[in-house]
Amino acid sequence: MLLNWRAKVGRDRLQRKNLYYGYTRKFYGPEIASAYYILSLGGGFRFVGQSEWFRANSRGKFSWEFLNYKDSLVEEVDMSHTVINYTGLSNLERQQHLRTLKLQGCPEVDDWFLAGLHMFQDSLEELDISHCTQITAGGLAALRNLRGLKRLNVSYLPKISSPGLVIILLEEMLPHCQITAEGYDLSLRQAVEETS
Amino acid sequence: MCAWRRLHGSVQTLRGSVTRGSVASTSVTQRQPGWGGGLPSHQSLSTGGALRNDFFKDLEAQLAAMRQKAMDALPGSSWTPFEINPNLPPETADIVIVGGGVVGWSIAYWLKQKEKLSKGMRVLVVERDPTYSQASTVLSAGGIRQQFSLLENIHLSLASADFMRNINEHLSVVNEDPVDLQFNQSGYLFLASEEVAHIMEQNYNTQRMSGAKVSLLSQHQLKEKFPWINTEGVVLASYGLENEGWFDPWTLLNAFRRKAISLGVIQCFGEVTNFKYTTHVRMTADDEQMDVRRIKSVKVQMPNSMEYQPVECAIVVNAAGAFSGRLAETLGIGLGPKDSLAGIPVPVEPRKRYVYVVHCPDGPGLDTPFLIDYSGVYFRREGLGGNYICGISPEEAEEPDTSNLDVDHQFFEDKVWPKLANRVPAFEKLKVTSAWAGFYDYNTFDQNGIIGLHPLINNMYFATGFSGHGLQHSPAVGRAVAELILDGEFQTLDLKGFSFRRILAQEPMLERNIV
Numbered sequence: 244m245l246l247n248w249r250a251k252v253g254r255d256r257l258q259r260k261n262l263y264y265g266y267t268r269k270f271y272g273p274e275i276a277s278a279y280y281i282l283s284l285g286g287g288f289r290f291v292g293q294s295e296w297f298r299a300n301s302r303g304k305f306s307w308e309f310l311n312y313k314d315s316l317v318e319e320v321d322m323s324h325t326v327i328n329y330t331g332l333s334n335l336e337r338q339q340h341l342r343t344l345k346l347q348g349c350p351e352v353d354d355w356f357l358a359g360l361h362m363f364q365d366s367l368e369e370l371d372i373s374h375c376t377q378i379t380a381g382g383l384a385a386l387r388n389l390r391g392l393k394r395l396n397v398s399y400l401p402k403i404s405s406p407g408l409v410i411i412l413l414e415e416m417l418p419h420c421q422i423t424a425e426g427y428d429l430s431l432r433q434a435v436e437e438t439s
Numbered sequence: 440m441c442a443w444r445r446l447h448g449s450v451q452t453l454r455g456s457v458t459r460g461s462v463a464s465t466s467v468t469q470r471q472p473g474w475g476g477g478l479p480s481h482q483s484l485s486t487g488g489a490l491r492n493d494f495f496k497d498l499e500a501q502l503a504a505m506r507q508k509a510m511d512a513l514p515g516s517s518w519t520p521f522e523i524n525p526n527l528p529p530e531t532a533d534i535v536i537v538g539g540g541v542v543g544w545s546i547a548y549w550l551k552q553k554e555k556l557s558k559g560m561r562v563l564v565v566e567r568d569p570t571y572s573q574a575s576t577v578l579s580a581g582g583i584r585q586q587f588s589l590l591e592n593i594h595l596s597l598a599s600a601d602f603m604r605n606i607n608e609h610l611s612v613v614n615e616d617p618v619d620l621q622f623n624q625s626g627y628l629f630l631a632s633e634e635v636a637h638i639m640e641q642n643y644n645t646q647r648m649s650g651a652k653v654s655l656l657s658q659h660q661l662k663e664k665f666p667w668i669n670t671e672g673v674v675l676a677s678y679g680l681e682n683e684g685w686f687d688p689w690t691l692l693n694a695f696r697r698k699a700i701s702l703g704v705i706q707c708f709g710e711v712t713n714f715k716y717t718t719h720v721r722m723t724a725d726d727e728q729m730d731v732r733r734i735k736s737v738k739v740q741m742p743n744s745m746e747y748q749p750v751e752c753a754i755v756v757n758a759a760g761a762f763s764g765r766l767a768e769t770l771g772i773g774l775g776p777k778d779s780l781a782g783i784p785v786p787v788e789p790r791k792r793y794v795y796v797v798h799c800p801d802g803p804g805l806d807t808p809f810l811i812d813y814s815g816v817y818f819r820r821e822g823l824g825g826n827y828i829c830g831i832s833p834e835e836a837e838e839p840d841t842s843n844l845d846v847d848h849q850f851f852e853d854k855v856w857p858k859l860a861n862r863v864p865a866f867e868k869l870k871v872t873s874a875w876a877g878f879y880d881y882n883t884f885d886q887n888g889i890i891g892l893h894p895l896i897n898n899m900y901f902a903t904g905f906s907g908h909g910l911q912h913s914p915a916v917g918r919a920v921a922e923l924i925l926d927g928e929f930q931t932l933d934l935k936g937f938s939f940r941r942i943l944a945q946e947p948m949l950e951r952n953i954v
Contacts, residue, residue, distance in 0.1 A: 355604045381622050383805065
């Protein structure tokens with residue numbers, strides 16, 4: 244019973260972190276709400292036309308300067324190693340100019356999250372989902388909707404059963420996309436041993 | 440000396456009991472290395488059998504058997520001199536769910552999940568076939584979609600997709616592996632010809648308003664997105680962007696089963712053959728006589744045996760799938776005079792559907808959606824090796840015989856392959872590697888589910904007749920039936936439209952796009 248309770252507390256904490264920031268959205272608009280959400284989870288972002296990144300430091304503190312740029316649109320988002328999940332994705336809903344999304348090492352990003360990325364189907368050009376432990380081949384099929392994708396990083400995904408085949412199928416599915424896939428043992432040695 | 444003989448005497452009886460039946464005690468003995476780090480005590484290196492019964496060789500087994508005998512003799516043990524079949528269901532239960540498919544187990548899980556006191560009620564799930572060889576759940580293609588025309592169906596699918604997205608929150612058991620449904624997020628693609636394009640547009644609007652993420656594609660956009668489709672004759676296509684795809688039904692069934700059993704649901708393998716009921720005679724407003732029945736107990740027959748156990752129960756749930764109509768007949772529904780309520784049978788009957796596994800090396804790749812053509816043919820990708828699953832619903836007049844689950848391969852050659860090759864030219868060169876057949880719990884009235892009480896039976900809830908959509912709606916339907924039983928009315932989703940009223944009033948709730 245204690246284990247159940249501990250699991251529930253963990254889930255509740257995750258849910259609270261990924262809540263929909265409706266209040267912020269109503270008062271400050273969707274871009275500021277998304278920016279606030281990204282910073283409070285520990286990620287970073289960059290506005291269109293600017294070159295500096297807004298990030299939270301290792302303690303979780305961030306500057307409130309982004310409030311000055313009420314009409315700027317978010318162009319790049321780096322949420323690596325944060326606990327973003329499917330419900331949190333709804334906070335990034337109206338970012339129609341989002342070009343880069345980095346989700347390296349996010350433990351809660353799974354196949355359903357990838358299916359939810361269809362909201363960025365026109366604008367997204369770069370996606371990095373390496374080291375996300377819960378992604379399988381079924382979720383990679385959902386990346387089909389991202390028409391404008393130019394760079395995709397799917398390295399070090401442990402749950403993909405036959406990585407070589409999946410990479411080839413991905414390359415066929417997204418012909419204009421450059422796919423980076425490191426960290427897989429693509430050698431043919433195993434097959435040769437079986438036939439001999 | 441006499442002590443030794445007495446001990447020897449007890450050894451003889453013990454020896455008898457050990458050799459006769461208590462295999463369990465020997466398996467309990469632990470492996471302990473002997474002194475010197477040698478063999479475990481019960482492992483011997485000699486290849487011949489023992490010449491005599493030696494007490495000391497089997498010491499651990501003997502002591503365990505003696506301990507078991509002593510414990511059985513004490514009060515509080517469950518030893519009886521009669522041999523009772525351990526597989527019999529309990530003599531009483533609060534709720535008996537007839538049918539151990541995904542709908543039945545979903546209802547059992549939600550009942551236990553919603554009960555206010557833990558161990559507050561005894562739920563029994565009775566399943567006829569322990570191997571699930573004919574169950575519709577495991578033979579299903581396993582797809583889930585929100586592209587329906589009825590609002591209730593769309594909401595059921597959305598709720599079930601939400602459930603599956605958070606499945607580990609609902610169905611994970613402590614110290615067991617997490618549930619992995621192997622969900623492929625590839626979406627459904629419906630193709631419409633000129634005649635039915637307007638229906639598709641109306642459905643699209645309904646789906647969008649209900650919150651389903653669907654997109655409409657013109658012929659040109661379709662060709663761009665899926666170049667391997669032959670778009671001749673296709674005017675409009677509807678593609679699901681999210682919450683649609685297919686998964687492994689056996690995993691879902693076992694996830695429900697494991698969690699429900701961990702919450703205290705009792706599983707029994709047997710067939711419900713008969714009911715004991717009391718009858719009240721009521722007069723309707725037109726001075727017609729109505730026999731209202733109340734089920735008192737359910738007769739559960741053990742598989743391949745004459746043994747049976749009557750289970751006294753308060754509520755019975757009919758989740759028997761394709762065989763629910765037959766079950767309702769044993770209660771007399773449908774056997775009355777033709778123009779009375781008792782004369783209208785439960786319109787659920789089994790319909791056989793074939794599924795063919797084909798291999799095509801040049802077929803469409805990872806992004807293949809679950810494609811459903813307006814001619815009725817459908818196919819989806821299976822795995823990563825160029826295998827696909829396909830089939831078609833036969834015409835009303837050509838329904839195959841439902842007495843067995845044999846596959847008709849000629850049906851593939853005549854009906855499926857031409858239409859498939861027409862729609863996807865790459866499928867002209869393919870090879871059928873395997874095939875199976877399964878039953879739909881087909882609702883002959885309007886092909887939509889029946890959820891709720893029957894007016895003539897006070898305590899039998901129906902959850903059947905989903906005609907091919909039972910698996911994808913099962914989590915939400917389970918919750919709805921649990922709410923109906925425990926709260927008396929639907930709380931989260933209003934499924935009053937699926938009640939028996941529409942069948943008795945002959946008002947069909949028809950759905951377009953049935954596959």
